[in-house]
Amino acid sequence: xKHVKTLTGAVLNNSLKKGGCGECQTSCQSxxxxxxxVGNQTCENSN
Amino acid sequence: xxxxxxxxDMNIVLDINSGAVHIVDNMLYDIIEKLEIxxxxxxxxxxxxxxxxxxxxxxxxxxxxxxxxxxxxxxxNRYHSVVDTFKQRETVVKALCLHIAHDCNLSxxxxxxxxxxxxxxxxxxxxxxxxxxxxxxxxxxxxxxxxEIDFFGGEPLMNFDVVKGIxxxxxxxxxxxxxxFRFTITTNGVLLTDExxxxxxxxxxxxxxxxxxxxxxxxxxxxxxxxxxSYDLILPxxxxxxxxxxxxxxxxxxxxxxxxxxxxxxxxxxADLGFKQISVEPVVAPDNRAYALKEEDLPTLFExxxxxxxxxLHYREEGKEFNFFHFMIDLKQGxxxxxxxxxCGAGSEYLAVTPEGDLYPCHQFVGIEDKKMGSVYGGxxxxxxxxxxxxxxxxxxxxxxxxxxxxxxxxxxxxxxxxFFGDIHQVYPMACELEKKRVECAIYLKARETFRI
Ligand code: SF4
Ligand code: SF4
Numbered sequence: 001x002k003h004v005k006t007l008t009g010a011v012l013n014n015s016l017k018k019g020g021c022g023e024c025q026t027s028c029q030s031x032x033x034x035x036x037x038v039g040n041q042t043c044e045n046s047n
Numbered sequence: 048x049x050x051x052x053x054x055x056d057m058n059i060v061l062d063i064n065s066g067a068v069h070i071v072d073n074m075l076y077d078i079i080e081k082l083e084i085x086x087x088x089x090x091x092x093x094x095x096x097x098x099x100x101x102x103x104x105x106x107x108x109x110x111x112x113x114x115x116x117x118x119x120x121x122x123x124n125r126y127h128s129v130v131d132t133f134k135q136r137e138t139v140v141k142a143l144c145l146h147i148a149h150d151c152n153l154s155x156x157x158x159x160x161x162x163x164x165x166x167x168x169x170x171x172x173x174x175x176x177x178x179x180x181x182x183x184x185x186x187x188x189x190x191x192x193x194x195e196i197d198f199f200g201g202e203p204l205m206n207f208d209v210v211k212g213i214x215x216x217x218x219x220x221x222x223x224x225x226x227x228f229r230f231t232i233t234t235n236g237v238l239l240t241d242e243x244x245x246x247x248x249x250x251x252x253x254x255x256x257x258x259x260x261x262x263x264x265x266x267x268x269x270x271x272x273x274x275x276x277s278y279d280l281i282l283p284x285x286x287x288x289x290x291x292x293x294x295x296x297x298x299x300x301x302x303x304x305x306x307x308x309x310x311x312x313x314x315x316x317x318a319d320l321g322f323k324q325i326s327v328e329p330v331v332a333p334d335n336r337a338y339a340l341k342e343e344d345l346p347t348l349f350e351x352x353x354x355x356x357x358x359x360l361h362y363r364e365e366g367k368e369f370n371f372f373h374f375m376i377d378l379k380q381g382x383x384x385x386x387x388x389x390x391c392g393a394g395s396e397y398l399a400v401t402p403e404g405d406l407y408p409c410h411q412f413v414g415i416e417d418k419k420m421g422s423v424y425g426g427x428x429x430x431x432x433x434x435x436x437x438x439x440x441x442x443x444x445x446x447x448x449x450x451x452x453x454x455x456x457x458x459x460x461x462x463x464x465x466x467f468f469g470d471i472h473q474v475y476p477m478a479c480e481l482e483k484k485r486v487e488c489a490i491y492l493k494a495r496e497t498f499r500i
Binding site: 011029043 | 066379381409
C-alpha cells in the first residue's frame with residue numbers, strides 16, 4: 001500500500017480466541033513495583 | 048476506537064480493539080481523523096479537494112477500506128461479551144512478594160515502606176515463615192507451572208541467610224510439585240559482596256538494583272541514616288552485578304521526583320555509566336510532599352520522554368543501545384487479552400507476605416489493616432477482598448474502558464488508586480497521563496526500529 005505501512009496487524013483478535021494460560025510474569029515483579037503496564041510483558045506461549 | 052498522534056515526522060494510527068498499528072502519510076492521517084468523527088467519504092473528498100488530487104484521495108480510500116476489511120481499522124469492541132465470564136474465572140496464586148526485612152540501611156525520602164518499616168515495627172522474616180510461604184504458594188497455584196518469588200523489603204540483603212534458605216527450600220520442592228520457581232530480588236546494593244553477587248547470579252531470574260541517576264539526584268533522596276549520600280558506596284557494586292550478569296536479566300531502577308524533572312538526564316547518566324537495562328519511574332507520593340510530582344510538571348515530563356526517545360535513537364546509532372523499561376513494548380507477541388484485562392493481578396494471582404506471614408493484595412497494601420487477607424498459616428480468609436480485586440479489570444473501571452491506552456497499560460496501579468481515592472476502581476490521572484505518553488513513545492521507537500526510518 002502506498003499511504004500506509006502496517007507495523008502490527010490485528011494481534012489482539014487472535015489472542016482473544018486463545019484465552020490466557022497465565023504462565024507469564026506478574027508485571028510488578030519485573031522492575032517497577034509502582035505501576036502495572038502490560039504492553040511490555042512477553043507471552044510465554046506465543047507459538 | 049482509534050488513537051492517532053504525530054511524533055517528529057511520523058504519523059501513527061492505533062486501532063485499539065484489534066491492537067493494529069499503522070504508520071500513515073499526511074493525507075491518510077487526515078482521512079482517518081475525519082472518518083473517526085463520523086464524516087462521510089463524500090464530505091471528506093469534498094473538503095480535501097483543494098489540497099490533494101482526486102485519484103490520490105480515491106486510492107487512500109481504497110487502502111482504508113482494505114484495512115477495515117482485514118479488521119485492522121475501526122474494529123468494534125468485542126470484549127464486553129467476555130467480561131462476565133472473565134470476572135468468574137478461576138484464579139490461582141502464582142507470585143509472592145516476600146517482605147524479607149522490614150528494615151533498611153538507607154533512609155530514602157520517598158520510600159513507601161517508610162524507611163523499611165511499613166507502618167509497623169522493624170522486623171525480619173524467619174526461615175520458618177519463608178518456608179510456610181513457599182508451601183502456601185505450592186498449594187495454591189493449581190496447575191500453574193511457573194511460580195514467582197520476589198525478595199523485597201525494606202532491604203532483603205539485611206536478612207540474606209533467610210533468602211538463601213528459602214531458595215534452597217523451594218528448589219528442593221520443584222521436582223515433586225512439577226513447578227519452576229523464578230526468583231527475583233530488589234536491593235539498594237549497600238550490602239552486596241562477591242559472595243552474595245555469586246549467589247544472586249546462580250539463582251535469581253532478575254535483580255532490581257536501586258539507583259536514581261546522577262550523583263546529586265541520587266544522594267538527595269537516598270541518604271544513609273547518618274545523612275550522607277549512598278551513590279559512591281553502591282555504584283561500583285551495581286556495575287559489578289550488571290557486568291557479571293552479562294548486562295542481562297537485571298534492572299537499575301530509579302525514581303524521579305519533583306526535584307529532578309529533567310529525569311531523562313538521569314537515564315542517560317545511567318546509560319553512560321554502562322548500564323544496559325534501565326528503569327526510571329515517577330515517584331508515587333501524597334500531594335502534600337514537596338518532592339511529589341504536580342500536574343503543572345506534566346508538560347516538562349512529556350518533553351523529557353520525547354527527548355529521551357530521540358536520545359535513545361542516537362545512542363543506538365552510535366552502538367550504545369540500552370533498554371528503558373517503560374519504552375519497551377512487545378507488539379507482536381505481547382501478552383494475551385486476558386493478561387491485558389487483568390493487569391497486575393494484585394490480590395488474586397499476586398500477593399505480598401509480611402515478615403510475620405500475613406498476606407496482603409500486594410507490597411503497596413502491606414500494613415493497611417483492612418486489606419489484610421489472611422496468613423501463610425491458615426491461608427486466605429478474606430475472600431471478599433480477593434473477589435473485589437478479581438472483579439477489578441479494564442472494563443470495571445470507567446476511565447479505562449474509554450481510554451485508548453487500556454490494552455497497553457492494563458488498568459493502572461490499584462494501590463495508587465486506593466491511596467488517592469480509597470477505591471481500587473478509580474484511576475490516578477497523573478499516572479495515566481504519563482503512562483499514555485510512554486506508550487506513544489514506545490510505539491514510535493518500535494516503528495523507527497522496524498522500518499529503519
Ligand atoms: S492509562 Fe489510566 S485510564 Fe488508561 S487504561 Fe491505564 S489506568 Fe486506565
Ligand atoms: S496494585 Fe500497583 S503496586 Fe500493587 S501489584 Fe498492582 S501495579 Fe503493582
